[in-house]
Amino acid sequence: MKNPVRPFLDYQNVFILDGGLATELEARRHNLDDPLWSAKLLLEQPDAIRQVHSDYLWAGADCIISASYQASLPGLLARGLSEAKAADLIRLAMQLAIQARDQFWAIMANRRGRLRPLVAASVGPYGAYLADGSEYTGVYDLDEVGLLAWHRPRWEILAQSGADLLACETIPSLAEAKALRQLLLETPKMPAWMSFACQDGTRISDGTSLADCVQLLNDVPNLIAVGINCTPPRYLPALITAVQNHTTKQIIVYPNSGEQYDSVSKTWLGQSDPSEFGTISREWRKMGALLVGGCCRTRPAHIQQIRDRTRPLIS
Template identity: 45%
Template sequence: MKSTLKQILDREGILVLDGSMGTALENLGADLNNKLWTARVLADRPELVKEVHIQYFRAGADAGITCSYQASLPGLMETGYSREQAEALITRAVQVFLDARQEWWDAEGKQAGRSWPLCLASAGPYGAYLADGSEYKGHYGVSADTLRDFHRRRAELLWQAGADVLLFETEPSLMEAEVEAQIAEELGAPYWISFSCCDGRHNCEGQLLADCARQLARNYPHLQAIGVNCTKPEYIASLIGELKGASDLPIIVYPNSGEEYDPQTKTWHGVGTDRRFGDYALDYMKAGAVAVGGCCTTVADHIRQVVAARRTYTGK
């Protein structure tokens, strides 16, 4: 069985993405204060990752993101895994998702008349491997060749493992996004690119998001969608406008809930925003986003709010 973004949009009007893997794992008792972050849980307690996926399907998600954001080959090998073990762990992220999807579908999803969820294979940026918050700064000071070496094999493994879409997410710079796009084009894989942004117009490296969208839409035919994630929710509506004015690509958004990230403790702090996440989600749909979900510090309740916002928006 296969699903596509277009099929889900034709049926549902808006695609609901899932929420944070990290916060949901912490709520299940996992300790994420280490360089591998959620990848350590994938290695040691994959049953918790599976449970998180199922929680989001039950909340109404039409697509889920694999637990591979921090699972890079160099990151895993530097912490003691062999190359063979590291490659197997990256592949595991997709398999755990596929198993969770099938289990939920057989138990609940099919009978409830739900859409078959998309498997979005997460590939975090080079900054995530650095584990110092660089995905919110960019300016790594490395070459495009270094970035290509970092991303190529993981993208290949995720695609070969059976993902529906490669999701290059939390990208702070156009250069890294283009390197990833080139890799996906060579693989012939459908892919989405999602930027981290520092305000209502710019990615975290300071480039205009509209310029990034124009460049990517013009040169990369397998790119299916473009968007923003792990960004303050109050910036998203403006950023949707920037994307909408720059290309015809479908727009995906999944912000965090407003807190500030501490790279030392790998935790989020602050009070976030006073607005309900569902109210923001409805604004994003009205602004032109076709896929909406949550990133860091969002959980199943936030996704239920997105589902409710979709009902309001579509009338279904």
Template identity: 50%
Template sequence: MNPIKTLLAEAPFMVIDGALATELETLGCDLNDALWSARLLAQAPEKIRQVHQAYFEAGADCAITASYQATVPGFMQAGMTAQQARELIQLSVTLAQQARDAVWQPGQTDRPKPLVAASVGPYGAYLADGSEYRGGYDLDRAGLVEFHRERVELLLAAGADLLAVETLPSLEEALAITDLLAEHPGAQAWITFSAKDGEHISDGTPIEECAAALANCPGVAAIGVNCTALAHIESLIAAIKRRCGLPVLVYPNSGEQYDPVTKTWHSAPCDHTVTGPSGLVQGAEHWLAAGASGIGGCCRTTPDDIRALAQWRQSR
């Protein structure tokens, strides 16, 4: 059963949470590390749970776990044992579940039961070299299947409602994920790509081609885009809807631009040829009209952004 469609039966659209790393930095955490926010699964798990709870309290219908950059090889390179790595990956799901249970109680009728979506970042996130924004990996589809297999199995076993396979730069990596989903009947995942403009994902593949390829794959609960500029979202949604009937999820960045080399954020350069909304609420009406079923935030968005989005939904 598709958990997103189940939730959408109770809400006009799904409110996804916002940036995890941004809030962790606000709490004083230093994330300048190859493991990024996943390092805090070992060092400060209570901070991760605190951020998840803040988003649920703001009105989010879904939390994305701190497993984006969490892999067994990555943790082992940081000096942990394989067993410790596996436990930390599964802890990411437990922390989000605990945060949900602190906010939503069984029998509550004023909002749908929020979902816990276990983040599966791309191979490029493990490489920590910015290649999730360009693709061009040294692994083929079979190699990508093997890279993702153990983490996917661990997250599913931990009891996540579905997987959030996000920031993928290539269709080949998305198809590798569908190969894994075929090994786990009943498993559900959303797949979202990073995009470089209003028509193409990061490696240059047209988003329409991606939508057509994933439209009928078992276990794919939704597709969409994340970690992408606000100005491109509306046209990307429309392109997906032309080729696919699945729910479309979008959670763009705040509007700033990320430099993967220096790992710093900068104000977006002024481009008078590209216009778009200044934030999630400003974009939401256009995105829903284009066919979006879920809206949230990625890098540099906060619980305040998600609260404003949830309040706007309630006032409609």
């Protein structure tokens, strides 16, 4: 299995991910107050998703992540879709990202300074389907066996969707990491990364040591990177160190903007400065995290700031 990220690291010593998909859709006044979250627009306004993908590519992303994070078969069946229609909608999430990438590359292919971007299929956690906040606690009503059975149908669709790699993201629990590890071993030709949601500088959301999670994954050949997402930037230095001390795999980080959500007022507190985000992203890279992007509350401007601080290593 070839590592699809390797050419980017050889060329520019960084692999730049996109930013928050739902964040940007909400900024464009799309109402995502729905159990399907951003996947709601797969049903209603798919062109809006494709446009956001495109805008992240023009901002400088080397990889865009599909809108399948919260598009699960059970969630779509609950919306009234047949199993076949639900599977088609998950495939549509990938098709929109691939179309955006191909349209971008048709324009950029003859220009210097960029490599053909990749498309990652988002594999969101079980808690995203529940839409009850458990993706940030890891407190589930399913054990490892149940999680394996829940993930497998969507995994099989996404692994055959044309994605360049799979993005197992915002994983909050050790049991879910174990379930996804098994699926990775069952699809050895499909490269992937796994990133965890963390509650502090050492532990993922369910309280398990991040170091323990990383060590669990070291023997998975097609897992090309492991790291952190959907976590405040202030925890990243300690978390990057924890990952680096326990693996030789590439380290991936795409944190939130640093703003904090007030569940009482249902508003975000604090400020997000794209320039500052770009500046601190250089520190993450210096520590060894070479796959870098943004998660909730980050937008194309944040990704542009990371790109602006990147220069190709070769001509």
